[in-house]
Amino acid sequence: MLIALLVLLVGLPAYVPSSSYTVILVTNILMYVVMALSWAIFSGPTGYISLAPAAFFGVGVYASAILSESLPLPLVILIGGLASFVLAYLVGSVTLRLRGMYFTMFTFGLVELVRNLVHWWEVNITGTVGRLIASEDPVTVFYGMVAIFFAVLLASSLIKRSRFGLALRSIGESEEAAAHTGVNVNRVKAVTFGVSAFFMGLTGATMCMRWSYIDPTTAFSIQYSFMPVLMAIFGGMGHLYAPVLGATIFSLLEELLTTKFPYYYMLIFGLTMLIVIVFMPYGLEGVIEKWRKRGKGGPVDVAYGAEKA
Amino acid sequence: MIVRFLDIAIGGLLTGGIFALIAVGFGLQYGVARVLNIAHGEFIMLGAFCAWTLFTRAGITPLVSMVVCAPFFFAIGFVIYRILYNPLRTSSESAAVFEGNSMLASFGLLFVVQNIALIIWGAPVRGYTYLAFPINLMGAVFSANRMVTLIASVILGSAFYVFLIGTRTGKAIRAAAQDANAAELMGVRINRVLALCFGFGTMMAALGGLLLSMTSIMLTPVMGLQYTLIAIIVVVLGGLGNIKGSFIGGFILGLVGYIVSSVQPGLSMVAYYVIFLFLLLVKPTGILGK
Amino acid sequence: MNILEVEGLNKHFGGLTATSAVDFHVEAGEIVGLIGPNGAGKTTVFNLVSGALLPDSGVVRFKGTGITGFKPHKIVRMGIARTFQSVKIFSRMSVSENVLLGHLFGRAKGSVTSDPARGETEEILDFVGLGGLKEARAMDLILASQKRLEVARALATHPDLLLLDEVMAGLTPTEVAKAMELVKSIRERGVTIVMIEHVMKAIMSICDRIIVLHHGVKIAEGTPEEVVSNKTVIEIYLGE
Numbered sequence: 001m002l003i004a005l006l007v008l009l010v011g012l013p014a015y016v017p018s019s020s021y022t023v024i025l026v027t028n029i030l031m032y033v034v035m036a037l038s039w040a041i042f043s044g045p046t047g048y049i050s051l052a053p054a055a056f057f058g059v060g061v062y063a064s065a066i067l068s069e070s071l072p073l074p075l076v077i078l079i080g081g082l083a084s085f086v087l088a089y090l091v092g093s094v095t096l097r098l099r100g101m102y103f104t105m106f107t108f109g110l111v112e113l114v115r116n117l118v119h120w121w122e123v124n125i126t127g128t129v130g131r132l133i134a135s136e137d138p139v140t141v142f143y144g145m146v147a148i149f150f151a152v153l154l155a156s157s158l159i160k161r162s163r164f165g166l167a168l169r170s171i172g173e174s175e176e177a178a179a180h181t182g183v184n185v186n187r188v189k190a191v192t193f194g195v196s197a198f199f200m201g202l203t204g205a206t207m208c209m210r211w212s213y214i215d216p217t218t219a220f221s222i223q224y225s226f227m228p229v230l231m232a233i234f235g236g237m238g239h240l241y242a243p244v245l246g247a248t249i250f251s252l253l254e255e256l257l258t259t260k261f262p263y264y265y266m267l268i269f270g271l272t273m274l275i276v277i278v279f280m281p282y283g284l285e286g287v288i289e290k291w292r293k294r295g296k297g298g299p300v301d302v303a304y305g306a307e308k309a
Numbered sequence: 310m311i312v313r314f315l316d317i318a319i320g321g322l323l324t325g326g327i328f329a330l331i332a333v334g335f336g337l338q339y340g341v342a343r344v345l346n347i348a349h350g351e352f353i354m355l356g357a358f359c360a361w362t363l364f365t366r367a368g369i370t371p372l373v374s375m376v377v378c379a380p381f382f383f384a385i386g387f388v389i390y391r392i393l394y395n396p397l398r399t400s401s402e403s404a405a406v407f408e409g410n411s412m413l414a415s416f417g418l419l420f421v422v423q424n425i426a427l428i429i430w431g432a433p434v435r436g437y438t439y440l441a442f443p444i445n446l447m448g449a450v451f452s453a454n455r456m457v458t459l460i461a462s463v464i465l466g467s468a469f470y471v472f473l474i475g476t477r478t479g480k481a482i483r484a485a486a487q488d489a490n491a492a493e494l495m496g497v498r499i500n501r502v503l504a505l506c507f508g509f510g511t512m513m514a515a516l517g518g519l520l521l522s523m524t525s526i527m528l529t530p531v532m533g534l535q536y537t538l539i540a541i542i543v544v545v546l547g548g549l550g551n552i553k554g555s556f557i558g559g560f561i562l563g564l565v566g567y568i569v570s571s572v573q574p575g576l577s578m579v580a581y582y583v584i585f586l587f588l589l590l591v592k593p594t595g596i597l598g599k
Numbered sequence: 600m601n602i603l604e605v606e607g608l609n610k611h612f613g614g615l616t617a618t619s620a621v622d623f624h625v626e627a628g629e630i631v632g633l634i635g636p637n638g639a640g641k642t643t644v645f646n647l648v649s650g651a652l653l654p655d656s657g658v659v660r661f662k663g664t665g666i667t668g669f670k671p672h673k674i675v676r677m678g679i680a681r682t683f684q685s686v687k688i689f690s691r692m693s694v695s696e697n698v699l700l701g702h703l704f705g706r707a708k709g710s711v712t713s714d715p716a717r718g719e720t721e722e723i724l725d726f727v728g729l730g731g732l733k734e735a736r737a738m739d740l741i742l743a744s745q746k747r748l749e750v751a752r753a754l755a756t757h758p759d760l761l762l763l764d765e766v767m768a769g770l771t772p773t774e775v776a777k778a779m780e781l782v783k784s785i786r787e788r789g790v791t792i793v794m795i796e797h798v799m800k801a802i803m804s805i806c807d808r809i810i811v812l813h814h815g816v817k818i819a820e821g822t823p824e825e826v827v828s829n830k831t832v833i834e835i836y837l838g839e
Contacts, residue, residue: 051347094586098593100343101408105545106589108347109538109582116578123575161549170689170700177687180649180680181669182704182756209519222534226420233413267424273417277410278396304690 015053023142024210029251030145030245031207035228036243037152038237041159042192044237048100052091052107053228056084056112056197058220060204062118065133065214073136077144084201085194087114089231092193097186104283115220130215133208144206152199156240157179159195168192198266223266227254230269234276236285312448313322317568319446323455325464325563327517331536332543332555334513340550341486342503343404344394344512345412349540350533351422352382352511353597355511356518357528358430364437369567371439371523372457378519380511386511390504393418398503419533426530435473435528466556469509482506486550535578542585549596600662602627602760602791603648603679608657610643611814617643620813621657625760630782632793632806633824636835640815641795642684645762649681650674661760674707680758682749682763690738692822694729697737697748698755705756715812720755727751727781743774751779754790761785763794765800768802779805 035053043050060080067076095106122129159165167188170178179185205225208214227250235246250269257265280286329352339347361377369377401407440454443589446483473479481502484492517536522528539596543562547554562581569580588595603625606680610617620641625631646652648659650671659667666674680701689697698720724730727747727820732740737748746766753761763782763795779801796802802809802823809826811819819829826832 016731047409049412052341054339095589100405100587102545102589104345104409104412104543104584109541109585112534113582114540116575120575120579163700166692166696166700167704169692173689173691174687176651176671177683177689178700180651180675180683181701181752182672182675182706183700184670226416229416243432263424263427266420267428270417270420270424274393274414274421276401277414277417280395281400281410306532 021091022137022170025255027142027145027207027210028255030142030149031203032227032231032251033244033247034145034148034152034199034203036247037156038196038203039228040232040243041152041156041199042189042196043232045165045172046192047172048096048189048192049104050107050227051225051229052109052197053200054108054220054222054224055107056088056200056226057204057207058118058216059084059087060110060116060201060206061208061214062204063201064205064208065131065219068133073140073144073209077202080205080208081198081202084196084204087254088197089194091189091297092190093186096189096193096217101285111222112166113224115216118144118220119216130213130239132213133211135212136209138210141206141209144209145203147233148199148202148206151202152164153240155195155199159192160240165186179285201205226269226273227268229258230273230276232283234272234280234283235289236283238285238289239272240282242285249284315447315566316449317571318565319449319451320571321567322560323327323451323459323563325560326459327520327559328539328563328566329556330462330513330520330557331517332540332547332559333469333552334510334517335537335540336379336510336544336547336550336552336555337506337513338510338543340552340555341391341409341489341506342394343408343517344390344415344507346415346418346507346510347412347537348415348419348422348463348533349510349514350535350537351426352386352514352533353418353518353521353536354426354528354530354533355422356382356515357488357522357532358435358518358530359515360380360427360519360522361435361437361528362430364439365435372461374386375386375461375516375519378515383508383512383517385508385510389511390507391500394507395500395504396576416486423530423533429532432530434524436553438525439523441525445478452524454523454525458523461520465513468477469513469573470553470556476503478502486552490565538578539581542581542588545585545588545593554595561596600627601625601660602662603793604658604660605644606658606660607649608647608659609643609654610640610647611655616815617655617748618647619814621812621815621817623810623817623820625791625793627759627791628789629807630785630786630794630805632802632809633793634797634809635812635813638814639812641812642764643815644812645681645764645793645795648674649679649762651687659679672704673706675756675758676708678757678759679762680705680753680760681762682746682753682758682764682766684768686742686745686746686749688737688745688752690736692737693733694724694735694737694740694748697735697749698723701752701755705758723751723754725755726784728777743770743778746770746778747781750785754785758790760791760793763796765790765795765797767796767798775801784806 039053063080063083067079091110095103119129167178167183170181170183171185171188175185231246231250232243236242249293254265276283335346338344344427347379356378365479393414397410397414398407401410440457442453443450444453444456452546473483481492481497484497484499484500485499489499539562543558544555544563547558563583565580566577569577602622606622608618608621621644625797633644635641645815647654648774650669652669658665661677661679666677699716702716702719726735727752729744729747732744740748764808767778770778775798782792782805806823808821809823810817811826811832812836819826819832
């Protein structure tokens with residue numbers, strides 16, 4: 001099924017006019033799908049809720065904006081990802097040693113911190129806030145996102161099936177027990193957080209090429225933190241399909257509502273988050289898995305990250 | 310030299326007064342009700358906008374608006390706790406799960422409130438001036454409205470402190486802050502107390518925002534976030550669950566912010582973060598924490 | 600050879616003394632019992648040895664090497680494993696996954712799909728008596744089986760020293776007898792054991808030596824017969 005999806009996606013621009021709406025739409029959907037999947041890689045199994053995706057996305061955007069004139073595109077995107085990895089690894093090494101809530105608080109603030117820093121830098125050192133950038137054609141960006149999508153799917157799958165994935169799940173259950181089973185808990189957490197940020201950075205660097213002007217407020221918009229979290233919570237994080245499903249549904253919804261109700265749709269999404277948290281703790285996936293297991297008896301449990309090999 | 314020192318000291322206090330107020334509010338919600346309310350700043354923003362609307366549309370001065378806004382926002386907070394966080398509290402399997410879920414719920418609330426504000430007031434930046442004449446204090450010059458905010462913060466903070474120590478409800482709150490389950494076993498109507506705390510938190514946020522709006526700052530529906538962060542940092546600085554600590558911590562951070570702003574404007578948030586990081590690394594229980 | 604040496608271990612929590620100048624040693628191949636009334640500091644000693652807690656002062660030596668202050672995962676990889684008083688298994692993972700984790704991150708450091716990993720997991724599960732429950736979910740097991748699972752997971756890390764914290768608490772007399780057999784067969788595999796226990800029957804019959812703690816202080820040490828006839832020990836157990 002994955003091959004079919006690959007063929008479908010790769011072939012898309014061929015049977016649809018290249019600067020068409022569809023290509024741009026699918027690119028946007030892929031952006032959210034990758035962000036949600038990346039977020040789920042770390043926050044799913046460990047239970048540490050990171051609110052920093054916007055920071056990593058924005059780092060990627062700026063890396064791309066600054067370097068795209070002087071370096072080849074794939075390298076620029078890679079650098080965006082690596083910069084985010086480094087930032088996440090550093091922040092993670094320090095804050096993941098603490099209780100989950102402190103980590104969440106710090107990641108919540110990280111977005112504003114980085115935004116403030118970039119803004120200050122632009123005001124005092126560069127001289128102008130925001131910058132104009134050369135944008136690429138939508139098809140190039142589209143293929144970039146397709147590549148990243150498959151990369152993150154591959155990474156997510158590999159992690160789940162590896163001993164690393166097992167370690168992550170054990171950390172989510174009991175860090176103390178995991179440490180006493182030989183898992184280097186702090187390192188595993190920091191590295192995974194970094195990997196998750198890497199893909200967010202790649203995404204930011206790629207999506208940047210669709211815009212002609214960026215500034216700190218748009219690059220580090222808190223929406224880029226809210227949407228992946230909402231999508232992963234709504235979709236679920238146990239199986240690979242879950243965040244993809246959640247992200248697809250919400251990006252389509254956003255597309256639908258954004259033109260008609262520019263202020264109302266975020267209100268609706270906020271309400272959705274409230275409803276999902278209260279009534280659907282395991283998200284859509286929980287509902288789907290329950291339906292799949294009906295009549296078979298036995299407990300339904302969506303263990304985050306527990307993909308059967 | 311003395312003037313410079315006074316300028317810094319008083320300036321810091323003025324900034325700190327509001328920080329202290331909003332931090333106490335946030336601390337009540339997190340320290341007692343255990344809700345990490347990242348939508349706190351949005352209620353600060355709402356308070357500011359309500360003051361603006363009442364002043365520019367109805368000519369009601371902010372100090373008078375306080376009388377109306379306080380119970381209104383208290384009620385809003387109380388109701389929100391009842392319909393959103395209380396059900397979560399009963400359905401969550403553990404305290405840790407509740408912390409996570411209530412934080413996520415607050416995230417949703419953030420977007421709901423922010424967008425309601427955008428719908429009502431739109432995106433343009435607003436502001437108004439009130440009591441903007443300068444006052445000369447031993448050589449250091451400050452705007453009268455900022456002095457008023459300091460006085461108001463101190464009065465409100467002290468009043469609340471008296472409430473906590475002196476009344477039965479206040480004692481119930483303090484008991485719940487130590488151990489909610491134990492308090493319940495001792496006969497405290499915990500659901501009501503936690504809702505009260507949340508309501509007080511919202512009320513203080515709104516009052517803080519109202520006072521902020523008096524100081525001629527620019528008001529926009531997206532202004533809340535930075536204040537939420539300031540509240541978080543102050544509460545960690547003062548020690549989680551320590552109401553007095555949050556109050557004092559607010560002044561400390563205000564002082565730092567004022568100093569940094571006068572040296573390098575635009576970097577005060579960064580300075581707060583450095584403090585935050587330092588705290589997390591060295592003493593997560595806070596300078597004044599247990 | 601002393602596989603474990605503990606000298607002058609001090610630990611305070613606020614105003615409370617958890618352990619005070621605790622000294623003892625364990626010889627390779629022994630089964631040593633650690634007993635004392637509740638709150639005596641026994642689990643704290645385990646925490647200090649396993650790296651879960653940092654002592655205020657004092658030294659812990661494992662096979663002659665100082666390990667005071669090492670992180671738990673490092674100590675595991677050196678050869679000390681433990682179980683917990685409140686059974687800390689990974690409830691949402693399967694029985695075999697729990698054990699596999701020990702194998703992967705303990706001293707063997709294998710890879711998930713390797714045959715040795717599978718084989719060893721099965722062997723250990725059979726050894727502790729959970730052979731038929733490989734794919735069961737850990738949270739669905741009864742308490743006695745969960746305790747065995749924790750032991751299995753600890754064994755999978757290839758320890759030379761195993762710390763068992765009240766592994767027999769909450770078990771029926773039959774289950775206790777089976778647990779006693781398991782402990783003895785673990786020693787036969789070459790693993791030295793220190794066990795915290797309240798079940799006196801078990802301690803008396805399987806331990807070579809017993810150490811008695813009270814209010815964080817070691818008050819007696821010796822063979823079961825010696826300890827049982829020790830006046831101080833009798834007083835603290837009967838007098839309270």
